Amino acid sequence: xxxxxxxxxAALVNRLHRSAFDYFRLHTxxxxxxVADTSLPGSPSSIATTGFGLSSYPxxxxxxxxxxxxxxxxxxxxxxxxxxxxxGSHPDATxxxxxxxxxxxxxxxxxxxxxxxxxxxxALLIAGVLTAGAYFDGSDPAETEIRDTARELYARxxxxxxxxxxxxxxxxxxxxRFIRHRWRGxxxxxxxYILALASxxxxxxxxxxxxxxxxxxxxxYGEIDYLHAGPLFIxxxxxxxxxxxxxxxxxxxxxGIDYVENTRRAIRIQRAYARDNPHGYIGYSDTxxxxxxxxxxxxxxxxxxxxxxxxxGYSARGAPFGPDDGTLAPWAALSCLPFDREAxxxxxxxxxxxxxxxxxxxxxxxxxxxxxxxxTAEGWIDERCVGLxxxxxxxxxxxxRSGLIWRxxxxxxxxxxxxxxxxxxGGWLSAEQPASSAA
Numbered sequence: 546x547x548x549x550x551x552x553x554x555a556a557l558v559n560r561l562h563r564s565a566f567d568y569f570r571l572h573t574x575x576x577x578x579x580v581a582d583t584s585l586p587g588s589p590s591s592i593a594t595t596g597f598g599l600s601s602y603p604x605x606x607x608x609x610x611x612x613x614x615x616x617x618x619x620x621x622x623x624x625x626x627x628x629x630x631x632x633g634s635h636p637d638a639t640x641x642x643x644x645x646x647x648x649x650x651x652x653x654x655x656x657x658x659x660x661x662x663x664x665x666x667x668a669l670l671i672a673g674v675l676t677a678g679a680y681f682d683g684s685d686p687a688e689t690e691i692r693d694t695a696r697e698l699y700a701r702x703x704x705x706x707x708x709x710x711x712x713x714x715x716x717x718x719x720x721x722r723f724i725r726h727r728w729r730g731x732x733x734x735x736x737x738y739i740l741a742l743a744s745x746x747x748x749x750x751x752x753x754x755x756x757x758x759x760x761x762x763x764x765x766y767g768e769i770d771y772l773h774a775g776p777l778f779i780x781x782x783x784x785x786x787x788x789x790x791x792x793x794x795x796x797x798x799x800x801g802i803d804y805v806e807n808t809r810r811a812i813r814i815q816r817a818y819a820r821d822n823p824h825g826y827i828g829y830s831d832t833x834x835x836x837x838x839x840x841x842x843x844x845x846x847x848x849x850x851x852x853x854x855x856x857x858g859y860s861a862r863g864a865p866f867g868p869d870d871g872t873l874a875p876w877a878a879l880s881c882l883p884f885d886r887e888a889x890x891x892x893x894x895x896x897x898x899x900x901x902x903x904x905x906x907x908x909x910x911x912x913x914x915x916x917x918x919x920x921t922a923e924g925w926i927d928e929r930c931v932g933l934x935x936x937x938x939x940x941x942x943x944x945x946r947s948g949l950i951w952r953x954x955x956x957x958x959x960x961x962x963x964x965x966x967x968x969x970x971g972g973w974l975s976a977e978q979p980a981s982s983a984a
Contacts, residue, residue: 597936775863833876
């Protein structure tokens with residue numbers, strides 16, 4: 546008897562879930578524990594990807610993909626690296642003032658590509674550190690050290706310094722100066738502010754969160770009102786760790802929705818925009834969608850239909866206001882599984898049915914562009930798998946299946962304290978939480 550459609554769908558999601566986690570088994574340095582930014586040979590580590598990796602090991606343990614002892618050993622190696630790495634204001638350090646450079650050499654953690662000391666990428670790393678500290682709660686020496694080191698790494702981050710005497714956090718620092726741009730408006734820095742507000746050593750003031758939200762944009766597309774952010778990942782990254790269901794800050798209380806409902810509306814807008822397809826790109830529909838930050842083709846390329854177009858390479862693509870050059874993220878629909886299961890599964894089925902050559906070793910590439918002429922219907926395909934995409938899939942599929950990461954973070958004092966200091970209330974946050982002195 547053939548499997549039911551539901552059983553087949555579950556088996557497919559299981560395979561993609563495991564394959565996404567396997568990225569971290571394949572692309573983690575055995576000595577430093579740093580995770581490669583992409584699957585390309587010679588790729589440096591991304592500290593944000595390393596944070597997603599740290600958050601993925603609890604999933605691997607619970608799913609039986611890795612033993613608890615094996616995962617704890619890798620996590621501890623990674624935390625020990627950051628605890629003992631070279632820090633200071635010199636240009637080839639790993640970090641400074643508790644922050645870390647965006648890209649690091651895999652083998653020794655030295656700064657590469659003249660990258661910035663990144664506030665948001667450090668926050669994504671620290672979120673992974675705290676996830677590991679929350680999960681490994683055993684009494685043996687390895688798990689005890691994981692918790693102690695997680696607390697130490699979080700306490701080191703000088704979030705207040707990163708405000709550079711302003712009312713919001715800067716985007717980072719470049720060896721001798723702060724980056725001019727600041728984190729304002731709705732974006733992936735929601736998680737950054739929550740962590741910075743709760744710091745036991747260098748907290749930023751609650752007023753900074755009000756300054757951050759002051760430039761939020763409430764917009765309408767068609768009949769849908771929502772808090773605008775064009776790239777899909779913005780509506781997902783902070784959600785990978787924090788369960789925003791039923792809790793509200795001042796802005797969302799006024800609008801009468803929470804951030805989860807807002808993400809659902811953003812998914813609807815992505816689908817509606819792809820259905821409307823204002824630029825007439827190949828493949829777009831309400832089941833083939835996903836505009837987000839990703840790499841893409843560059844220079845002028847020949848399109849199906851004969852004419853040529855200039856492409857924009859890496860960009861934070863978004864809906865409904867662009868930029869949009871026909872490049873889509875094939876993993877995007879599945880990453881929305883906790884918020885809109887029907888949209889996620891319809892999107893997954895449509896992508897794989899229409900573009901069967903996308904998967905490589907069971908994993909999605911970062912992006913593709915079917916409007917460009919290529920050897921197959923997929924057109925241009927990113928040659929890389931991207932660690933951030935794979936980590937997001939591991940966490941979001943697990944949150945949809947069991948809520949594991951959300952449960953861990955609902956019991957995390959820094960997350961609870963940061964949410965409260967940001968003005969969140971209601972829902973699960975109203976329940977009594979652990980003391981804020983623990984990580």
